[in-house]
Amino acid sequence: MTREKVRVQAIVNEQPVEFLCEPRQSLLECLRDILGLTGAKEGCNDGNCGACAVIMDGRLVNSCLVLGVEAHGRRITTIEGLARGAELHPIQRAFLEQGAVQCGFCTPGLILATKVLLDRHPDPSEPQIRRWLANHLCRCTGYDKIVRAVRKAAAELREVRA
Amino acid sequence: MSGGTYRVIGTRPIRHDGADKVTGRALFGADVRLPGMVYGYVLRSPYAHARIRRIDTSRAEKHPGVLAVVTAADLPTGPDRLIDLVEGTLPVSYARANVLARDKVLYKGHAVAAVAAVSRHVAEEAARLIEVEYEPLPPVLDVLEAMREDAPRVLEDLRMREFGELTDKAGNIGEHFRHVLGDVEKGFAEADVIVEREFRTVMVHQGYLEPQSATALWNQDGRVYIWTTTQGAFSAREATAWILDLPVSQVRVTPMEVGGAFGGKIRVYLEPVAALLSRKCGRPVQITMPRRDVFEATGPTPGTYIRVKMGARADGRITAAQVWMAYETGAFPSGQCGFGAICILAPYDIPNVLIDGYDVVVNKPSTAPYRAPGATQAAFAAESVVDELAERLGMDPIEFRLKNAAREGSRRADGLKYQRIGCVEVLEAMRNHPHYRAPLEGPNRGRGVAMGYWFNIGWYSSCTISVNPDGTVNLVEGSVDLSGTRTTIAMQAAEVLGLRPEQVHPVVADTDSIGPTAVTGGSRTTYATGWAAWEAANDVIRQMKQRAALLWEVDPEAVCFEHGVFRSGDRSMTFAELAERLEETGGPVIGRGTVNPSSAGGSFAGAIVDVEVDPETGKVTVLRFTSVQDAGTAINPTAVEGQMQGGSAQGIGWALNEEYYWSPEGAMLNSSLLDYREPTALDVPPIETVIVEVPEPEHPFGVRGVGEANIVPPPAAIANAIYRAIGVRLRQLPMKPSAVLEAIWSKES
Amino acid sequence: MKWFDYAAPRSLAEALDLLARNPRARPFAGGTDLLVQMRAGQLDPDLLVDLKHIPELNELDCDGSGTLRLGAAVPCCRIYEDERVRRHWPALAEVAEMIGGIPIQSRASLGGNLCNAAPSADSVPVLIALRAVCRIAGPLGERRIAVEEFCTGPGQTVLGPGELLVGFEIPPPEPASGACYLRFTPRAEMDIAVAGAAAAVRLSNGVIAWARVALAAVAPTPLLVREAGDWLADKAPTEENIREAAELARKAAKPITDMRGTAEQRRHLVGVLTRRALQQAIARAREAQP
Numbered sequence A: 001m002t003r004e005k006v007r008v009q010a011i012v013n014e015q016p017v018e019f020l021c022e023p024r025q026s027l028l029e030c031l032r033d034i035l036g037l038t039g040a041k042e043g044c045n046d047g048n049c050g051a052c053a054v055i056m057d058g059r060l061v062n063s064c065l066v067l068g069v070e071a072h073g074r075r076i077t078t079i080e081g082l083a084r085g086a087e088l089h090p091i092q093r094a095f096l097e098q099g100a101v102q103c104g105f106c107t108p109g110l111i112l113a114t115k116v117l118l119d120r121h122p123d124p125s126e127p128q129i130r131r132w133l134a135n136h137l138c139r140c141t142g143y144d145k146i147v148r149a150v151r152k153a154a155a156e157l158r159e160v161r162a
Numbered sequence B: 001m002s003g004g005t006y007r008v009i010g011t012r013p014i015r016h017d018g019a020d021k022v023t024g025r026a027l028f029g030a031d032v033r034l035p036g037m038v039y040g041y042v043l044r045s046p047y048a049h050a051r052i053r054r055i056d057t058s059r060a061e062k063h064p065g066v067l068a069v070v071t072a073a074d075l076p077t078g079p080d081r082l083i084d085l086v087e088g089t090l091p092v093s094y095a096r097a098n099v100l101a102r103d104k105v106l107y108k109g110h111a112v113a114a115v116a117a118v119s120r121h122v123a124e125e126a127a128r129l130i131e132v133e134y135e136p137l138p139p140v141l142d143v144l145e146a147m148r149e150d151a152p153r154v155l156e157d158l159r160m161r162e163f164g165e166l167t168d169k170a171g172n173i174g175e176h177f178r179h180v181l182g183d184v185e186k187g188f189a190e191a192d193v194i195v196e197r198e199f200r201t202v203m204v205h206q207g208y209l210e211p212q213s214a215t216a217l218w219n220q221d222g223r224v225y226i227w228t229t230t231q232g233a234f235s236a237r238e239a240t241a242w243i244l245d246l247p248v249s250q251v252r253v254t255p256m257e258v259g260g261a262f263g264g265k266i267r268v269y270l271e272p273v274a275a276l277l278s279r280k281c282g283r284p285v286q287i288t289m290p291r292r293d294v295f296e297a298t299g300p301t302p303g304t305y306i307r308v309k310m311g312a313r314a315d316g317r318i319t320a321a322q323v324w325m326a327y328e329t330g331a332f333p334s335g336q337c338g339f340g341a342i343c344i345l346a347p348y349d350i351p352n353v354l355i356d357g358y359d360v361v362v363n364k365p366s367t368a369p370y371r372a373p374g375a376t377q378a379a380f381a382a383e384s385v386v387d388e389l390a391e392r393l394g395m396d397p398i399e400f401r402l403k404n405a406a407r408e409g410s411r412r413a414d415g416l417k418y419q420r421i422g423c424v425e426v427l428e429a430m431r432n433h434p435h436y437r438a439p440l441e442g443p444n445r446g447r448g449v450a451m452g453y454w455f456n457i458g459w460y461s462s463c464t465i466s467v468n469p470d471g472t473v474n475l476v477e478g479s480v481d482l483s484g485t486r487t488t489i490a491m492q493a494a495e496v497l498g499l500r501p502e503q504v505h506p507v508v509a510d511t512d513s514i515g516p517t518a519v520t521g522g523s524r525t526t527y528a529t530g531w532a533a534w535e536a537a538n539d540v541i542r543q544m545k546q547r548a549a550l551l552w553e554v555d556p557e558a559v560c561f562e563h564g565v566f567r568s569g570d571r572s573m574t575f576a577e578l579a580e581r582l583e584e585t586g587g588p589v590i591g592r593g594t595v596n597p598s599s600a601g602g603s604f605a606g607a608i609v610d611v612e613v614d615p616e617t618g619k620v621t622v623l624r625f626t627s628v629q630d631a632g633t634a635i636n637p638t639a640v641e642g643q644m645q646g647g648s649a650q651g652i653g654w655a656l657n658e659e660y661y662w663s664p665e666g667a668m669l670n671s672s673l674l675d676y677r678e679p680t681a682l683d684v685p686p687i688e689t690v691i692v693e694v695p696e697p698e699h700p701f702g703v704r705g706v707g708e709a710n711i712v713p714p715p716a717a718i719a720n721a722i723y724r725a726i727g728v729r730l731r732q733l734p735m736k737p738s739a740v741l742e743a744i745w746s747k748e749s
Numbered sequence C: 001m002k003w004f005d006y007a008a009p010r011s012l013a014e015a016l017d018l019l020a021r022n023p024r025a026r027p028f029a030g031g032t033d034l035l036v037q038m039r040a041g042q043l044d045p046d047l048l049v050d051l052k053h054i055p056e057l058n059e060l061d062c063d064g065s066g067t068l069r070l071g072a073a074v075p076c077c078r079i080y081e082d083e084r085v086r087r088h089w090p091a092l093a094e095v096a097e098m099i100g101g102i103p104i105q106s107r108a109s110l111g112g113n114l115c116n117a118a119p120s121a122d123s124v125p126v127l128i129a130l131r132a133v134c135r136i137a138g139p140l141g142e143r144r145i146a147v148e149e150f151c152t153g154p155g156q157t158v159l160g161p162g163e164l165l166v167g168f169e170i171p172p173p174e175p176a177s178g179a180c181y182l183r184f185t186p187r188a189e190m191d192i193a194v195a196g197a198a199a200a201v202r203l204s205n206g207v208i209a210w211a212r213v214a215l216a217a218v219a220p221t222p223l224l225v226r227e228a229g230d231w232l233a234d235k236a237p238t239e240e241n242i243r244e245a246a247e248l249a250r251k252a253a254k255p256i257t258d259m260r261g262t263a264e265q266r267r268h269l270v271g272v273l274t275r276r277a278l279q280q281a282i283a284r285a286r287e288a289q290p
């Protein structure tokens, strides 16, 4: 084994970044421990909670199940990259207005999941919303207000697009 | 009921920490980053019960990148005393033995050593190089088996407390208590129908999403700084200090944002260990639990064996109830059976009651509270029996409950006489809800109801409010915010001060910066710390009146304050106008509030649930769910609904799938979020809520606290619904598909 | 986790070379099994060979005959988003949508699902029912075997040292045929099958021309129940015949009790799921009748 760190170049939240990491470090570790982006959370480290979800090349991934080295040449969006300047993204606003945040630990992953969902399905049904969010455990809310927030955000985004 | 007179209370403001929570900026336990910080990893026992013969850490110490290794030998052996954890107490000696095992490991996952290293991976690698020689001992895993004389002993020094007195009876029973009202024999003699049943529940976990994480710096001046995800900065300070045998003031705890807790983040697990590692290596050390450790080594909530016997007259009055209940507390006593006993019959006015309760240690992780600790298991038993009684009497289950409902003046089993409570109002709201009246059609469908109770806790809180020259205020509080209490507390201050909620800037402070405040738990935070904020706000107003009096050259008593305006005669000044003039009238104004209410008004909750059972697979689908709860006054209805929905979803998970699944040797086999099966968004329906408001008589705004009672009814309500759907009564949790199938099969055969 | 190295070969030859030279190397597709097992300490390879940049392992295409060529590393999301797959092999699209949840499906591959060789792997019974063939490449060249021959025990496969699963070939759907996979999980999603059953049938002149039944999570490997298919051949698709086939599947199952379910429950579920899967496969075949 070489035991050499690997140089990774990626675009994170629209900014080019470059870092050195060990191949065994997950993308989640790289984001949190190397790039200081602690918005993605570790809830399980085995793909079962969605707290670590980020968007990689337009797809939602659990960053605990992606290696940091795989980020090379990829475009990554984390929760820190969603707001536009001093303005919250409509999804972020809807989560607050609907009371969809309690402890907030699941929130970054859920908001990014909602982003990917609404990019693909601007007018999702309730079962569709629940299916798209099913990889994201939330222990505090019982999901009800989260589903409402997604619907609200969807309506608002459709309005903006129209 | 809260409408009309209030301007802030009863509204739904955006929470103060909202932007931080949706942008990823909120800092939780594992988000702490300090210069020079290194990472810890805890080595844990592979055995449920074993003597530690020898620990050799030399290979780990030599591993490149390792900075420190600690074992129980690094812990002091200071004096013993009780740590009060609000929902339970724990002797320091046990707390210490739990953070690092000394001679014996008492459950699989019990910590035996810890390593600090330059990265998590290196720390983990090094931990595997620690050699521990164990002498495995037979474990005891079942609560009833553990009560037998010949059962393996979990704690050699444990002596049973019986009826409040320490006895010299050695064994696994930590406590036996009894509650008596009236004469049960006489009560049963008066009954026309008697139902007696046995119930079993298994250990479950709070299932919060954020694993425990603590960072410690043992500073070169001897002070210990802790950053941690805890429900109580002060209780974490006390526990850490006592475990390390330090004066409490030598420890400062900074509470981080908490990613869910539900009772599971009151104890300390990692804090003292991280501190010891830091002392050895002189650097800040962060330890974050892997999810497996969260399951195996924190505090899940007890499994139980409960027998309930109840009798009622033909006219529907319950005449007597007898309960025998035993709770497995895990490796150390936890007292949760006592809470279960207080709650088990609480919704009813029963003249003759006899309850025997036992707290029993077993070789499982040391249990901790979980939302209304002890009450959910108890209600599963009692509310199933109540349902059966109603059925036997041919009565509607809600009418039957209403007929026996506890009200002001009724006695709880432990003797407490109720003040104004909302039990009847909750039942009436259930009966009148469209859900209860809606037809439920289709095969294998059924509707069930159940009630639940949690007594709520008062206890001490501190709060200060300083006035800003721009007319806003800063509110510093000691209550950790688990779910939006910054806002519900700020709203109570805002109501007093005539401000908008966003004009109050709440800060959750560390233990150096605010007065002692008990944990966020027991549904006490909006209640007690809100009360402290009310006091602090009134203190501000009192001082501001003096300032106005000075400016107007009148008596302070001649100044009144209403809706944000100070007046005296025809002179007036808004709060903001006066705030701007504090400097010229004597300097800053800081209001203080400290409270220590001894009791709080309990909260009742009810659930109505419709299920569909697939009789071929045993799967239970929850079709519709309505949660009803008495909130006293709902300060922020959005937050109250959120509590009710969250508690209901947890109750659904507890009812249907969640469990600790054990190997015969006492290893938890499903210690992942995959196999523990918390409900996903697809496993729960939309949860309807009805907030009942019966104000608590003593709190200035009538708050009751709503965090807990909502989890209590769901398992019983679902069991009752399953019975209505397929004619089978399940008396064991979880009512997982295999259990439902087996029940169907045994009914068929 | 222990240290390991990472390589991202751009060609099949390069990947095979890396595997041949490193006996402790491990192919790495979506990593949704591999990384989990490595973290749990069940595997500790020295080198991960990323398969996601090798063209052959990432193809998703139909050849001239209508055969689907599915690269072993293609993630589930590409499978279920593909219009051809949705139209011609709906059971395949459905199972790709069933594995894990959305973020898992961005990564998890059917090659990984098969090579991991868990008895509960959801896509394997479907691949078996659809008569998929595995293409394997290795130091000694290419070989092909039927999916049902691939797993030899829990976590065990026919792959020899240095061999790689390149992909699957799935024959074009016959007219009047249909397939369906059903699994039982306590949670609605994000759960591992307690039992699963796939069925594929072809109807012809009012009778079942052929049928295939394959099971998940009820034996040491995914299980093709030939006797169930044989029994249905040339019989009318009646409720009674379906029940009999389901009974044969039930008998063929060799389930165990573990934390996810009991042996009795699993055996019982095999009967229920096989019957329901056959019913739905037949309904689909009817719809597909020209």
Ligand SMILES: Cc1cc2nc3c(=O)[nH]c(=O)nc-3n(C[C@H](O)[C@H](O)[C@H](O)COP(=O)(O)OP(=O)(O)OC[C@H]3O[C@@H](n4cnc5c(N)ncnc54)[C@H](O)[C@@H]3O)c2cc1C
Pocket (backbone or CB within 6 Å): A046, A047, A048, B674, C026, C027, C028, C029, C030, C031, C032, C033, C034, C035, C036, C051, C072, C073, C098, C099, C100, C101, C104, C107, C108, C109, C110, C111, C112, C113, C114, C115, C116, C120, C121, C122, C123, C159, C163, C164, C165, C166, C190, C191, C192, C193
């Ligand atoms: C949260 C979660 C939910 C899940 N839900 C499901 C589910 O519902 N149903 C289900 O069946 N599974 C489920 N799984 C398991 C897993 O996602 C699937 O088995 C998945 O298909 C594995 O594919 P992968 O590409 O991630 O494989 P990897 O993890 O990359 O590889 C799996 C194994 O196969 C080997 N391998 C991979 N590709 C090849 C190849 N081409 N040639 C040779 N060897 C190879 C690897 O070395 C490794 O040993 C779940 C996993 C997680 C984490």
Ligand code: FES
Pocket (backbone or CB within 6 Å): A041, A042, A043, A044, A045, A046, A047, A048, A049, A050, A051, A052, A053, A062, A063, A064, A065
């Ligand atoms: S931490 Fe990645 S899914 Fe839970």
Ligand code: FES
Pocket (backbone or CB within 6 Å): A100, A101, A102, A103, A104, A105, A106, A107, A137, A138, A139, A140, A141, B209, B259, B260
């Ligand atoms: S808000 Fe706490 S886990 Fe979702």
